[in-house]
Amino acid sequence: MTPSPTPEPTGHEHQVEEVLELVRARGGRVTTARRQLLEALFEAPPHATAEELATAVQVRSPDVHLSTIYRNLDELERLGVIVHTHFGHGPASYHLASSPHGHLVCETCGVTIEAPEALFSELTTLAKERFGFVVDSRHFAVVGRCATCAAAGRE
Amino acid sequence: MTPSPTPEPTGHEHQVEEVLELVRARGGRVTTARRQLLEALFEAPPHATAEELATAVQVRSPDVHLSTIYRNLDELERLGVIVHTHFGHGPASYHLASSPHGHLVCETCGVTIEAPEALFSELTTLAKERFGFVVDSRHFAVVGRCATCAAAGRE
DNA sequence: GTCGATGCAAACGTTTTGCACACTG
């Protein structure tokens, strides 16, 4: 495990470089922290928190600071690469903007289910028709009780 | 303006007393702070924040502390009297549990629209059918862009 | 060399908690 600044292949180099190209085009610079955060985002499970991403990055680059993660997450969100969502309480979750979908979050056990667009189509249509409101289906969570907790009658 | 513990009539005494009955039944005690918070909840616009409710209560009882408000809001939520929602960032909003409805929150200007149940019926049904997930329609916010901001093309 | 990005520490806004005292029932 060499401490080289160029990390081992992870199978996402291509996508990472594509985003870095965007960053460069904006006058941004390609730094180690930025590249590694991107890799963490592609590797990590969806819905990673800033803290989790920081930990993942720090495995290879222990000096990358949490505030750098936040700053880069902001930047990537401005570029439209990622999106963040607030699930009930606790920290926000970040995930890639591709494959838009909403989330069903269990208030009791905290599990989150990725909900296909289809679930929201009616809501999206009605909100537009009745209120002129454009729903951002990638950026919200529907709260309730998952099958397990509902069955157990847990509060 | 007498500093009497019994406040002036507000037109909600009946509902307030009803809830206080619940509190008593649970072994809880009826305090000034508790009664006044309840009145604030019935009088206030829906979606009041803890801070706003504290301010409202403090008009009559300046010594009621914000932490007392939070503790009582928790209690009332446990009793099922109120519900809270997180609209994007910022503080949570509290409102009475009666008249269930979701919210459309504009990411750009922050305006919140009360959405009738009807908008969510399809979502509720599908979530139940496909995932066994019971949506809590009183406790969530759908994020997006309101008509005005969408038209203005504001980000 | 320029200017954007970083590490660090410190501030921020919201909410929670520990404690001694006050009040309800």
Add this chain to the structure above:
DNA sequence: CAGTGTGCAAAACGTTTGCATCGAC
């Protein structure tokens, strides 16, 4: 008088910011 509720101060939590330095281009 028992035990719940309160005021207060301080901590906790996730996130943002100011600043001096570092590093990409």
